[in-house]
Amino acid sequence: MALAASTTSTLLSRRDLRFLLHEWLGVERLSERPRYADQSAELYDDVLELAEQLASDKFAPHNRSADAAEPSIGADGRVVLVPEVKPAVQAFADAGLLGTTMPESVGGMGLPHVIGSAAFAWFQAANVGTSGYPFLTVGAANLLLANGSREQIETWVTPMVEGRFFGTMCLSETQAGSSLADITTRAEPQADGTYRLFGTKMWISGGDHELSENIVHLVLAKLPGGGAGVKGISLFIVPRFLVEEDGSLGARNDVVLAGLNHKMGYRGTVNTVLGFGEGTYQPGGQRGAVGYVVGEEHRGLTYMFHMMNEARVGVGLGATCLGYTGYLKALRYARERPQGRLLTARDPSSPQVPIIEHADVKRMLLAQKAYVEGALALVLYCGKLLDDEQSLEDEEARAKAHLLLDVLTPITKSWPSQWCLEANWLAIQVHGGYGYAREYDVEQHYRDNRLNPIHEGTHGIQGLDLLGRKVTMQGGAGLGLLAEAIGVTVKRATSAGGEAAVLGEQLGAALQLLLEVTAQAWGSGEVAPVLANATAYLEAAGHTVVAWLWLEQWLAADGKEGDFYDGKRQAARYFFRTELPKTGPQLDLLAHLDRTSLDMQDAWF
Numbered sequence: 001m002a003l004a005a006s007t008t009s010t011l012l013s014r015r016d017l018r019f020l021l022h023e024w025l026g027v028e029r030l031s032e033r034p035r036y037a038d039q040s041a042e043l044y045d046d047v048l049e050l051a052e053q054l055a056s057d058k059f060a061p062h063n064r065s066a067d068a069a070e071p072s073i074g075a076d077g078r079v080v081l082v083p084e085v086k087p088a089v090q091a092f093a094d095a096g097l098l099g100t101t102m103p104e105s106v107g108g109m110g111l112p113h114v115i116g117s118a119a120f121a122w123f124q125a126a127n128v129g130t131s132g133y134p135f136l137t138v139g140a141a142n143l144l145l146a147n148g149s150r151e152q153i154e155t156w157v158t159p160m161v162e163g164r165f166f167g168t169m170c171l172s173e174t175q176a177g178s179s180l181a182d183i184t185t186r187a188e189p190q191a192d193g194t195y196r197l198f199g200t201k202m203w204i205s206g207g208d209h210e211l212s213e214n215i216v217h218l219v220l221a222k223l224p225g226g227g228a229g230v231k232g233i234s235l236f237i238v239p240r241f242l243v244e245e246d247g248s249l250g251a252r253n254d255v256v257l258a259g260l261n262h263k264m265g266y267r268g269t270v271n272t273v274l275g276f277g278e279g280t281y282q283p284g285g286q287r288g289a290v291g292y293v294v295g296e297e298h299r300g301l302t303y304m305f306h307m308m309n310e311a312r313v314g315v316g317l318g319a320t321c322l323g324y325t326g327y328l329k330a331l332r333y334a335r336e337r338p339q340g341r342l343l344t345a346r347d348p349s350s351p352q353v354p355i356i357e358h359a360d361v362k363r364m365l366l367a368q369k370a371y372v373e374g375a376l377a378l379v380l381y382c383g384k385l386l387d388d389e390q391s392l393e394d395e396e397a398r399a400k401a402h403l404l405l406d407v408l409t410p411i412t413k414s415w416p417s418q419w420c421l422e423a424n425w426l427a428i429q430v431h432g433g434y435g436y437a438r439e440y441d442v443e444q445h446y447r448d449n450r451l452n453p454i455h456e457g458t459h460g461i462q463g464l465d466l467l468g469r470k471v472t473m474q475g476g477a478g479l480g481l482l483a484e485a486i487g488v489t490v491k492r493a494t495s496a497g498g499e500a501a502v503l504g505e506q507l508g509a510a511l512q513l514l515l516e517v518t519a520q521a522w523g524s525g526e527v528a529p530v531l532a533n534a535t536a537y538l539e540a541a542g543h544t545v546v547a548w549l550w551l552e553q554w555l556a557a558d559g560k561e562g563d564f565y566d567g568k569r570q571a572a573r574y575f576f577r578t579e580l581p582k583t584g585p586q587l588d589l590l591a592h593l594d595r596t597s598l599d600m601q602d603a604w605f
C-alpha cells in the first residue's frame with residue numbers, strides 16, 4: 001500500500017504544517033505588516049525545509065545514542081556528551097537558526113515567531129535532548145533583548161546568536177522548586193557596580209558542557225534588604241568566563257559543576273547542580289561568582305517570567321513534537337505489522353491483516369492524531385499571537401493579543417504535556433511488546449515527554465496559575481477575550497451549517513459552562529475549595545480550547561476534498577465525541593466546590 005504523503009517523514013507531517021500555517025493561520029499575509037514587509041511565503045517555506053533537512057540529517061541520527069550514553073563527567077572534570085552533539089548544534093548555529101526570530105541588529109533573521117516555532121519543531125521532534133541547548137540559548141537571549149541594557153545585549157546576546165555563547169536559566173534550588181520565594185542564593189553588591197553570588201542551583205539544564213566558548217547563566221538570587229518572598233529576588237547574568245572589554249574571554253568565574261542529575265529521559269540535555277561562589281576560582285583575586293544585574297534590583301522574577309513564559313510555550317511545543325513523532329511511528333508500524341484477522345473473517349488460513357485494520361488500533365491512532373494535531377494547532381496559534389503582539393499596527397489589538405497569550409500560556413504548557421504524553425503511551429500500545437523494547441523509538445519518546453508536566457512549573461502549578469491568576473486578572477478580561485475568540489468561531493460554524501454547526505453548538509455549550517463555573521466558583525469567596533480543584537479546571541479549559549482549535553481546523557478544511565481533509569474532519573469528530581464531554585464532570589467538581597481532596601487528612605492515607 002502506498003503511504004500517504006503525511007507519513008514520508010516520521011518526525012512531523014510537512015503536509016499538516018502547511019495546512020496549519022498557510023490554510024489556517026494564513027502566514028503569507030504577515031508580509032502585509034511593516035515588520036515583515038521584506039518577507040514572503042517562499043522564504044518561510046525555505047526556512048522550514050532547511051529545518052527539516054538539518055533536523056533529519058544532524059539531530060535525528062544521534063537521538064538514541066545520546067539517550068543510551070547519558071552525559072557523564074570525565075577524568076578531567078569536564079562534561080562528556082556523545083560526539084555528534086557539538087557538530088549538530090554548530091550546524092544549527094551556522095544556519096543562523098539561533099536568531100530565527102531575533103532582530104537583524106543582533107544578527108537575527110527577524111522572522112515571525114510562528115515560523116520560528118514551526119522550524120524548531122523539526123529539531124524537537126528529531127532530538128529533544130540536543131535541541132535543549134539552542135532552546136535555552138534562544139530563551140536567555142530573548143530575555144536579555146527584552147530587559148537587558150544595550151551593553152549587555154552587545155556583550156552577551158550577539159555571541160549567543162552567533163552560537164559562541166550558550167545560555168541557561170538558573171531558578172531552582174534543592175529546597176525551592178515550585179516556591180521560588182524560598183531561594184537562598186544571595187548576591188552581594190560590589191563597589192564597582194557588579195555583584196558576587198553565593199549559593200547552589202539544582203536541576204540546571206545545559207549548566208556545564210564544552211559545546212560553546214562560554215555559558216551565560218541567568219541566575220535568580222536575593223539581595224540584602226530585598227524583603228521576604230519573591231519581591232526580594234533579582235536577576236543576574238553570571239558567565240562561566242568573564243568577558244573583557246574587547247569581547248575576548250577573561251578569567252574563569254567562580255561557578256562550578258557540583259554534579260549531574262541522572263534522569264529518566266531527556267538525557268541528551270545535560271542536567272547539573274551548580275555551585276556559585278565556592279571559591280574554586282577567584283576572579284579578581286576574590287571568592288564569589290561575578291554577576292551583573294539585569295534591569296532593576298528586586299524585579300528579577302518579573303524579568304525571569306519573560307523567559308519562563310516563552311519556555312512554557314516552548315515546553316508545550318516540545319511535548320507536541322514528541323507526541324507527533326511517536327504518532328507517526330505508530331502509524332507506520334500499524335500499517336506494516338500483520339497480526340490477526342478481522343472479526344468478520346472466518347477462515348483461519350486467510351492472511352493476517354495489518355493491525356491498522358483493527359478498530360481498537362484505529363481508535364488508538366485516531367486519539368493520537370487528535371491530541372498531537374490539536375496540540376500543534378495550539379502552539380502555533382500562540383506563536384501567531386506573539387507575532388500579533390509584536391507586529392500589529394493597532395495598539396489595542398496588540399494589547400489584546402498579549403492578554404490572550406497570557407491566559408493561554410498555562411494551557412499551552414500543560415495540555416500538550418499531558419495529552420501528547422498520552423499519545424506516546426498509546427504509541428507504545430500500538431507497538432505491543434515491541435513498543436516496550438528499546439529497539440523502537442517510542443519508549444524513549446515516552447520517557448522524554450514525561451518531563452514536560454514537571455519542569456517550567458508543574459501541572460498543578462499551571463492549574464493554580466490559570467484559575468488563581470489568569471482568568472481573574474484585569475477583572476476577567478483575559479478569559480473574556482478567549483470567550484470572544486471562541487464565540488467568533490462558533491458563529492462561523494453556525495453559518496457554515498451542517499456538521500460544523502452541530503460541533504459549534506457543542507463547543508458553545510462547553511464554553512458557556514466554563515464561564516458559568518468560573519464566575520460561580522469565584523463568586524463563592526471560598527478560595528481553598530476553588531483552588532483545590534484547579535487542576536480539573538485546567539484540564540477542562542484545555543479541552544475546551546483544543547476543541548475550539550479543532551473546530552477552527554474543521555472550518556479551514558470545509559468544502560475541501562481528499563484524504564487529508566477527511567482525516568482532519570474525522571479527528572475533529574473524535575475529539576468532540578470522545579474528549580470534549582470529559583469537561584462536564586471536571587467542571588462539576590468546581591461547581592460543587594468539591595472538598596474530597598481538600599478534606600483528606602494525612603493520617604487517613
Ligand SMILES: Cc1cc2nc3c(=O)[nH]c(=O)nc-3n(C[C@H](O)[C@H](O)[C@H](O)COP(=O)(O)OP(=O)(O)OC[C@H]3O[C@@H](n4cnc5c(N)ncnc54)[C@H](O)[C@@H]3O)c2cc1C
Binds near residue numbers: 176460
Ligand atoms: C530534567 C529537569 C530539568 C530542569 N531544568 C531546569 C532548569 O534548567 N532551570 C531551573 O531553574 N529549573 C529546572 N528544573 C526544575 C524544575 O523547574 C522543578 O523541578 C519544578 O519547578 C518543580 O520543583 P520541584 O522539583 O522542587 O518539585 P516541588 O516544587 O517540590 O513539587 C513537588 C510536587 O508538589 C506539588 N506542589 C508544590 N507546591 C505546590 C503548591 N503550592 N500547590 C499545589 N501543589 C504544589 C507540585 O505540583 C509537585 O507535584 C528542571 C527539572 C528537571 C526534572
